[in-house]
Amino acid sequence: MTISRHAPFMALFIILGILAGAPLIAVLSYTFIEDGNLSFDAMQSALQNNSILQTMRNSLMLGGYVIVATTCIALPLAIIRTKTFLVRSNWLDIVFIIPFMTPPYIGSMGWILFMQRNGYYEQIFGAQAPFTFFSVAGMVFIMSLHLFPFLYLMLKNALLRINGSFQDATLIYGGNPILNWIRVVLPLLVSSYVMAALLVFIKTLAEFGTPATFGKRIGYNVFTTEIHNYLSHWPINISAATSLSMILLSVCMVIWYIQNIISRKYTYGIHSGKSASSAQTKDSLIIRFFSIGYIIMITGLSIGIPYFSIIVTSLLNVRGEPMGLSNLSLIHYSELFTIGSSGFKALMNSINFALIASTIAALIGFAAALYIKDAQRKPQQLLDFTGLLSNIIPGIVFVVGLILFWNAAWLPATIYNTNWMPIVTYIVLFLPYSVQYTKSALTQLDPSIHHSNAVFAQNYGLILVKVWLPLLGQGILAGWMMTFIISMRELVGSLLILPPSVETSATFIFSQFEQGDVSKGMAMAVITVLLTIICIILIELLQRRAIRPNR
Secondary structure (H helix, E strand, C coil): CCHHHHHHHHHHHHHHHHHHHHHHHHHHHHEEEEEEEEECCCHHHHHCHHHHHHHHHHHHHHHHHHHHHHHHHHHHHHHHHHHCCCHHCCHHHHHHHHHHCCHHHHHHHHHHHHHHCCCCCHHHHHHCCCCCCCCCCHHHHHHHHHHHHHHHHHHHHHHCCCCCCHHHHHHHHHCCHHHHHHHHHHHHHHHHHHHHHHHHHHHHCCCCCHHHHHHHHCCCCCCHHHHHEEEECCCCCCCHHHHHHHHHHHHHHHHHHHHHHHHHCCCCCCCCCCCCCCCCCCCCCCHHHHHHHHHHHHHHHHHHHHHHHHHHHHEECCCCCCCHHHEEEEHHHHHHHCCCCCHHHHHHHHHHHHHHHHHHHHHHHHHHHHCCCCCCCCHHHHHHHHHHHHHHHHHHHHHHHHHHHHHCCCCCCCCCCHHHHHHHHHHHHHHHHHHHHHHHHHHCCCHHHHHHHHHCCCCCCCHHHHHEEEEEHHHHHHHHHHHHHHHHHHHHHHHHHCCCCCCHHHHHHHHHHHHHHHHHHHHHHHHHHHHHHHHHHHHHHHHHHHHHCCC
16 A cells, blocks of 8 residues: 555656656766775866866856846846836737747857858948957857846846835835835845846856857857867866866755745745736836837847848858848758758757657656645655756756766666667756646646545546646646757757767757858758747747636
8 A cells, every 4th residue: 555655756756866866876976986985086186177177267257247247138128017118018028038948059150140250240331340249248248138038037027026005105205216216126126136146147057059159269168168078079088077067066056055045035925905016107208218229129139130140141042242132042941841951850850859858758747747736745845856956957967967877887778879868868958847837737726626536536547637637738738848849959968969970950050050051050040940939929828828717
């Protein structure tokens, strides 16, 4: 009886342990165990390596710079969306999230094509860029345009939670409105801002695409690119790769721990029946002009310029010649959809790998969410934490661990150098999306459903099919689509674990850009982005449909 009661937990924990726990244990073992004994030689050697120390400084400084830049972009946007006439323009949130859902290496390539010598800036304005774009400042600028939506959404939601009566009171008792806003509203934003800023810092440290494309041009190495170099360039240095992975893992875990402390101790709740926003006032012409102009500027920089560069490049018949109708064609798209071509094979590989990975992840996420529920018991909390590990830990650390684990000598069989390796990698990296979307759908259901199932259940398998699948279908599908689109565009794992002579759309784009056949790579990028945008719209529609019946 006890065994059957705990069987679902044990089965799920073993699956998640193999997927998420084993790779991390492999990294720890390779770093700290030598000839069966505990050893810190590898880590000590890494910390004495000037190159690795410089990489650490570069990464930490980059994270700090990106926090400052994303704040400068996101805070005004959040204020505009919550305190001006644009408060009801919810469609803007979909627009703002497009840069975040655009693969960062694609956005970076778009900016490189626009700002490089003889790039589109020179062709349009007839002169070189008025500042040095290819610098650390340019890299911070590109990464901030990718990450600002994350900080924006956090700040916007925090501002919406702040009771309007606070601001009304400051107006009643006089004083400068700007100073009152700084004294009353900003302190209430601090906890949400710090949590979001720390997550932006982690995402900056874990980012590979922009450092691998833009950072490579300016010689700015960070954690992820150095780990990739140690594993992909001869002589391969696994010891240095695992040591650097452990340093990156340690930094991210410390930040995650600090973020958890802040979320538990320094968040606030407002208990009032009054509106969450202050009384609607008529915005002045200056505020309206500034709000619209600022939004146009940010969307132009984050979406307009990179997408313009990508689309135009994908249509150019001959690169190097001026833009014009005579030099535009769809030849690169036709090559991608020619059966048997390298581009077509790469696209089909991406679709197939993503389909299988997202389906398996959806099934595991469905089972895990049903067991975790509200995570009140210790086994539920443990399973929830294990399922979220890949959201906390940088993807490249997991990739290193997967390589080490599936190459272990004691394994009777291995999936390494087979098509199952990228599929398992995608499942490990993106399983949290399936778990969280299904859990979100589950929390919207009345608890009485659980109780009635427990009372009247005759066949649990029948209940899964007839009760839970229909009720949680939208959440499962949303998680499936999110896993699918991110798997389609995943780069760092694909570069390191794909079998020989196998490419995906991401590695195809990266290799074509590196080898100089940029137009064909940008054509693939356009297809990838279109699939991403379509899935984003579908997920948004599913979420609105799920919310509507509850109103």
